[in-house]
Amino acid sequence: MINIKSLRVDYDDxxxxxxxxxxxxxxxxxxxxGPNGAGKTSMIKAIAGIIEPTYGEIKIAGFDxxxxxxxxxxxxxxxxxxxxxxxxxxxxEYLDVFAAAYLIDRSVRPEKVEHWIKRxxxxxxxxxxxxxxxxxxxxxLVLAKTLLHDPDVLLLDEPASGLDPxxxxxxxxxxxxxxxxxxxxxxxxxxxxxxSDFCNAIGIMEKGKMVLSGSLDDIRKHxxxxxxxxxRLAVAxxxxxxxxxxFLQIIPFLTNIKHNNSIELQAxxxxxxxxxxxxxxxxxxxxxxxxTYFVKEANVEEIFFHVGAKQVx
Amino acid sequence: xxxxxxxxxxxxxxxxRERMRLPSLASAVILLIIIIxxxxxxxxxxxxxxxxxxxxxxNCQPETRYNHGSNCVPTxxxxxxxxxxxxxxxxxxxQGIIILLIATGSAYRMAARExxxxxxxxxxxxxxxxxxxxxxxxxxATSLEWCIFAGIAFIELFLVLTTSINFSTFLNFNFALILCxxxxxxxxxxxxxxxxxxxxxxxxxPMIFGIYIIIMLLSYxxxxxxxxxxxQPAYEQLYSDVQGKLFTHxxxxxxxxxERVKLLYNFLGFNLPSLFLxxxxxxxxxxxxxxxxxxxxxxxxxxxxxxxxxxxxxxxILFLFCGSVFPIITAGEGKGWYSWGEEMVFYCxxxxxxxxxxxxxxxxxxxxxxxxxxxRRCKKLGLKKIDSGDDxxxxxxxxxxxxxxxxxxxxxxxYLYKISFTAYLISIVxxxxxxxxxxxxxxxxxLSRHHxxxxxxxxxxxxxxxxxxxxxxxxxxVTHSDILQQYxxxxxxxxGISPIVDLITKTPTVHLYEKIRIILSINILLAxxxxxxxxxxxxxxxxETLENS
Numbered sequence: 001m002i003n004i005k006s007l008r009v010d011y012d013d014x015x016x017x018x019x020x021x022x023x024x025x026x027x028x029x030x031x032x033x034g035p036n037g038a039g040k041t042s043m044i045k046a047i048a049g050i051i052e053p054t055y056g057e058i059k060i061a062g063f064d065x066x067x068x069x070x071x072x073x074x075x076x077x078x079x080x081x082x083x084x085x086x087x088x089x090x091x092x093e094y095l096d097v098f099a100a101a102y103l104i105d106r107s108v109r110p111e112k113v114e115h116w117i118k119r120x121x122x123x124x125x126x127x128x129x130x131x132x133x134x135x136x137x138x139x140x141l142v143l144a145k146t147l148l149h150d151p152d153v154l155l156l157d158e159p160a161s162g163l164d165p166x167x168x169x170x171x172x173x174x175x176x177x178x179x180x181x182x183x184x185x186x187x188x189x190x191x192x193x194x195x196s197d198f199c200n201a202i203g204i205m206e207k208g209k210m211v212l213s214g215s216l217d218d219i220r221k222h223x224x225x226x227x228x229x230x231x232r233l234a235v236a237x238x239x240x241x242x243x244x245x246x247f248l249q250i251i252p253f254l255t256n257i258k259h260n261n262s263i264e265l266q267a268x269x270x271x272x273x274x275x276x277x278x279x280x281x282x283x284x285x286x287x288x289x290x291x292t293y294f295v296k297e298a299n300v301e302e303i304f305f306h307v308g309a310k311q312v313x
Numbered sequence: 314x315x316x317x318x319x320x321x322x323x324x325x326x327x328x329x330r331e332r333m334r335l336p337s338l339a340s341a342v343i344l345l346i347i348i349i350x351x352x353x354x355x356x357x358x359x360x361x362x363x364x365x366x367x368x369x370x371x372n373c374q375p376e377t378r379y380n381h382g383s384n385c386v387p388t389x390x391x392x393x394x395x396x397x398x399x400x401x402x403x404x405x406x407x408q409g410i411i412i413l414l415i416a417t418g419s420a421y422r423m424a425a426r427e428x429x430x431x432x433x434x435x436x437x438x439x440x441x442x443x444x445x446x447x448x449x450x451x452x453x454a455t456s457l458e459w460c461i462f463a464g465i466a467f468i469e470l471f472l473v474l475t476t477s478i479n480f481s482t483f484l485n486f487n488f489a490l491i492l493c494x495x496x497x498x499x500x501x502x503x504x505x506x507x508x509x510x511x512x513x514x515x516x517x518x519p520m521i522f523g524i525y526i527i528i529m530l531l532s533y534x535x536x537x538x539x540x541x542x543x544x545q546p547a548y549e550q551l552y553s554d555v556q557g558k559l560f561t562h563x564x565x566x567x568x569x570x571x572e573r574v575k576l577l578y579n580f581l582g583f584n585l586p587s588l589f590l591x592x593x594x595x596x597x598x599x600x601x602x603x604x605x606x607x608x609x610x611x612x613x614x615x616x617x618x619x620x621x622x623x624x625x626x627x628x629x630i631l632f633l634f635c636g637s638v639f640p641i642i643t644a645g646e647g648k649g650w651y652s653w654g655e656e657m658v659f660y661c662x663x664x665x666x667x668x669x670x671x672x673x674x675x676x677x678x679x680x681x682x683x684x685x686x687x688x689r690r691c692k693k694l695g696l697k698k699i700d701s702g703d704d705x706x707x708x709x710x711x712x713x714x715x716x717x718x719x720x721x722x723x724x725x726x727x728y729l730y731k732i733s734f735t736a737y738l739i740s741i742v743x744x745x746x747x748x749x750x751x752x753x754x755x756x757x758x759x760l761s762r763h764h765x766x767x768x769x770x771x772x773x774x775x776x777x778x779x780x781x782x783x784x785x786x787x788x789x790x791v792t793h794s795d796i797l798q799q800y801x802x803x804x805x806x807x808x809g810i811s812p813i814v815d816l817i818t819k820t821p822t823v824h825l826y827e828k829i830r831i832i833l834s835i836n837i838l839l840a841x842x843x844x845x846x847x848x849x850x851x852x853x854x855x856x857e858t859l860e861n862s
Contacts, residue, residue, distance in 0.1 A: 084431035101323035101439035
């Protein structure tokens with residue numbers, strides 16, 4: 001759905017995006033992560049046709065952005081971090097304007113507008129002038145604008161920035177439901193936990209370069225990421241936790257065993273699910289009273305710090 | 314460009330909805346009704362006299378002298394203008410104020426807001442073609458004023474159908490006004506879209522006043538080109554038609570002004586209808602401005618016009634100048650101030666060519682980033698160099714094109730005045746040297762890496778063009794040496810115009826050839842130095858970019 005070849009974006013002497021190649025398939029939710037100034041926004045703006053890249057080929061749903069821009073842009077929905085709105089328009093008017101911009105037929109525009117107003121929970125505000133909406137409501141409105149022409153590809157640049165936790169949750173819920181419709185979503189954020197929830201692939205950008213990209217599983221394998229085994233005892237007991245630590249030290253797929261208190265213990269886990277299961281059975285047989293036992297996989301944040309640290313070093 | 318109906322044009326819909334809200338519409342309608350009633354009362358209660366003049370009976374007594382034109386004024390006759398005609402004329406004036414002044418301000422304001430707020434980015438990333446976006450912006454931003462315009466036109470039409478006023482008068486006037494309005498709105502919208510509030514401290518109010526001042530200046534023209542860019546011909550024709558007498562408008566009662574106005578309807582020796590001239594002058598400019606807005610919407614980092622379009626525009630401006638000046642030249646001596654002398658023609662021509670060259674270079678010289686982008690793209694595509702017509706190309710080939718345009722236009726005047734070949738060559742070299750110097754100098758600074766390059770550029774230019782000539786003037790007041798002063802004034806583009814015109818018109822002047830030598834030496838030297846610097850920076854950038862890519 002999104003195919004990028006050798007994309008480069010420059011601003012005067014600054015190279016914002018440097019020869020990026022990227023393929024994001026249908027139904028993929030691709031999280032673009034990186035520190036501020038890594039080139040995420042520049043890349044998204046170049047894909048959305050807002051800034052002219054120095055060179056590179058961008059294809060959206062098979063349409064070349066340079067040669068068939070009208071078709072390519074028709075398949076695209078773009079939402080920036082701080083979304084500009086027309087303060088003096090009513091909610092329905094705003095959506096109707098952009099329905100027209102996306103060449104939606106006049107006869108179906110009211111129906112589409114109504115559907116998306118409901119979908120983003122703004123039905124009470126249909127006739128409200130936008131200047132009276134809160135920031136969260138405005139973001140939801142812009143999200144509706146982004147989705148109302150049913151684009152195959154969504155470009156979301158820090159969509160939750162500046163939102164309070166409730167508005168952020170609302171936005172996430174809507175995005176999750178959109179993701180279920182098998183749309184291709186490219187979402188950037190520097191709040192990494194935000195992406196862990198629903199991304200199935202990520203790309204890490206540093207200084208304009210795509211340091212690493214791919215599905216989360218592939219990346220975990222690629223960086224040899226180990227999981228974290230977490231064991232919690234039913235009752236806090238210093239002696240038992242010491243005994244458990246000693247017991248686990250001889251297990252070959254566990255390293256870095258540490259306990260911060262007398263009830264919970266963590267260790268780096270490099271085994272497979274069968275190993276985890278066998279270990280649990282062994283622990284029960286040994287008489288340890290365990291209330292919680294799970295293997296936590298590396299999330300986006302941990303992967304980012306892992307890769308980022310390597311890049312910096 | 315695939316045309317989209319206005320009901321489906323997003324930018325039109327957005328502007329229309331904002332501007333046609335019930336409170337603003339109601340307020341506009343109430344105000345309009347009150348104003349029309351006042352106009353009606355004024356027309357009905359205050360009789361207006363129309364003056365006509367008999368040029369066969371000239372009254373030349375000293376006490377009847379007027380400030381403008383001839384000392385003799387024709388015998389004056391007066392008659393009362395029927396109130397219904399006065400009402401009609403005043404409605405036409407109201408139409409002009411609304412559509413030319415108020416709507417122009419709206420076009421600027423809405424376009425600037427679209428850019429500053431960032432909403433334009435949403436439209437840019439939509440599949441609506443940029444031509445439709447431009448059209449929607451232009452018509453939507455001024456929709457309220459167009460509705461008022463149509464309302465007044467409806468009343469005018471009623472008057473036309475019920476009185477002796479001709480339908481063709483009504484039609485001609487409205488068409489002329491609409492054309493004029495579209496040009497002014499487009500110019501205002503272009504200014505709004507290129508206005509960068511974070512870079513320039515100009516707020517929208519001074520910008521709107523600036524637009525109005527430019528429009529006002531256009532109403533006092535000396536050339537038919539400028540005259541037909543203004544609204545003046547539309548009203549001139551309207552007053553002539555409604556009052557039944559040609560050129561009886563109050564400001565043109567003296568004989569000289571009568572002749573001057575007649576010349577304004579002459580182009581290249583042909584007397585042409587007002588509307589035809591207006592279309593000939595305004596439509597190409599409207600096209601260029603429309604394309605400029607379209608480019609700024611679709612490619613904001615690029616110059617407002619492409620290099621080939623800019624060359625064509627310059628050629629057309631110079632062609633219009635030729636057509637405007639021709640009747641003035643051929644009118645002959647002894648017909649008052651409007652009959653330009655040979656010197657005046659060449660002063661204006663040389664100054665105009667140099668100005669166009671300098672402004673043109675300012676528009677098309679690529680920024681460092683654009684030039685680097687062009688080089689990188691070439692490398693990626695395996696091309697040897699950037700296409701010379703490309704926005705990212707150096708201005709060198711454009712300067713060559715500009716030189717050809719200059720030579721063609723100047724040759725027309727050489728043919729008219731039969732000037733010598735040497736004077737022709739010297740003039741061409743002089744006229745081209747300043748734009749070449751400016752273009753190369755600007756390119757050097759644009760492409761170089763200096764942090765404060767624009768400040769350095771303007772500082773050097775102010776020293777060369779203002780401070781050095783001022784020093785020359787100060788020294789001249791002590792030494793009284795023309796030659797010494799020429800050394801200093803030759804650094805400016807205008808410092809050499811006077812001796813060059815003297816050379817062309819064979820005016821006997823002291824030290825003329827020495828002055829010409831100084832002017833040419835300094836101008837050529839400046840152009841060559843700037844050219845070398847520009848070439849050097851281009852080569853450096855090329856090497857650096859291709860190595861680092």
